[in-house]
Amino acid sequence: MAKEVIDLSSKQNEQGGEGMKLSEKVLRDIEMVEGVRREAARREDPNRRPLAQHLASELFGYTYNRLHGKMRSGEIVSLVQQVKSRVPLVLSAGGLDDLHRNREYRDELAVRTIGEAWARFYDRVLLAGKWNPQQVEEGRAPASLKSYFFGMCLLHFPRVYVGWAAEQEDKFTARTRGMTSDELEVALGYRSEQTPELIAKVCEQVRIMINAANPRIRSVMTLAVEGYTQAEIAEELNMTVPMVEGILYRFRQSARSKVFQIWQREPHELLSFAQKPGVEA
Structure with a gap:
């Protein structure tokens, strides 16, 4: 050989x-x-x-x-x-x-x-x-x-x-088709008659951000809004928990930026709501 x-x-x-x-x-x-x-x-x-x-x-x-x-x-x-x-x-x-x-x-x-x-x-x-x-x-x-x-x-x-x-x-x-915009609005809790207009604007902005996100981010955020834990989201979407954590962290950072922009425009309304009895900071 x-x-x-x-x-x-x-x-x-x-x-x-x-x-x-x-x-x-x-x-x-x-x-x-x-x-x-x-x-x-x-x-x-x-x-x-x-x-x-x-x-x-x-x-x-x-x-x-x-x-x-x-x-x-x-x-x-x-x-x-x-x-x-x-x-x-x-x-x-x-x-x-x-x-x-x-x-x-x-x-x-x-x-x-x-x-x-x-x-x-x-x-x-x-x-x-x-x-x-x-x-x-x-x-x-x-x-x-x-x-x-x-x-x-x-x-x-x-x-x-x-x-x-x-x-x-x-x-x-x-996976994101499971929740309509109306259901998302209710889950975010801004349809209550007691919710101030500015808080409603904040929640509406978050809803818009979720619906405008790419399918992967939207599916994670939809499940998070539905009450799934990070581990449950990871299992549902075949992702790792750190991946889910990263998506949630980046989305929350973007949401905080939007809230800050609204705060700059109308700080008095948000502050007055926060100072009401029974409202936690």
Whole structure:
């Protein structure tokens, strides 16, 4: 078997014409790929190709861990830019924070990306003979099969992310349909006849902010108004508690800013209401 690997390396060098030395890792990859091609030629049923299944398992383990780590660190954005994917990867600060905090999000994106990339990689790269470690730019080392596949996953990641993000928005949008504007007004408690006009304005501003927010924020705020705890909101929306805390904190900061603007315009009314007997500060 060792002689076969050496002969294979020699053959590759003759094709390359530059006498490039290949690492042991790349030589093993070349041998594996040739075995996968021979297997595909002998067995028409893809489910009866153990070599291909073994290779898929190896590539999955390696790529899954790398994608997981790069999403958590935020490096995924710069890596996708380096491979020049046709679909741009646009991640907001909130999106990056989601990937950092939520392991389930990273799990799902990694599995989807690898699954989509493998189907193309097997047919269009391995069987078609497009992976050639000899054809590399001058000064660069030949890419191992794992590195090559990881790069292909990076090319697929933006499209996978766009589809996944749209599904998340649809899920959040569906959850926000459970409360109408009238119900939200009642939950905020500003429909009482005893509520001063200025307090009603504050509550109305909060209602407008909730209804104008993106589906994810609105779903969190809707559940919060309904009386759900942070842990219950996280479970309901498949989020982490820190993610829910962050959304609530940022929304409250924005709401306080709006209240302060109203206070500047009409401080006397808000103050007189706060000084009434029975009103807690």
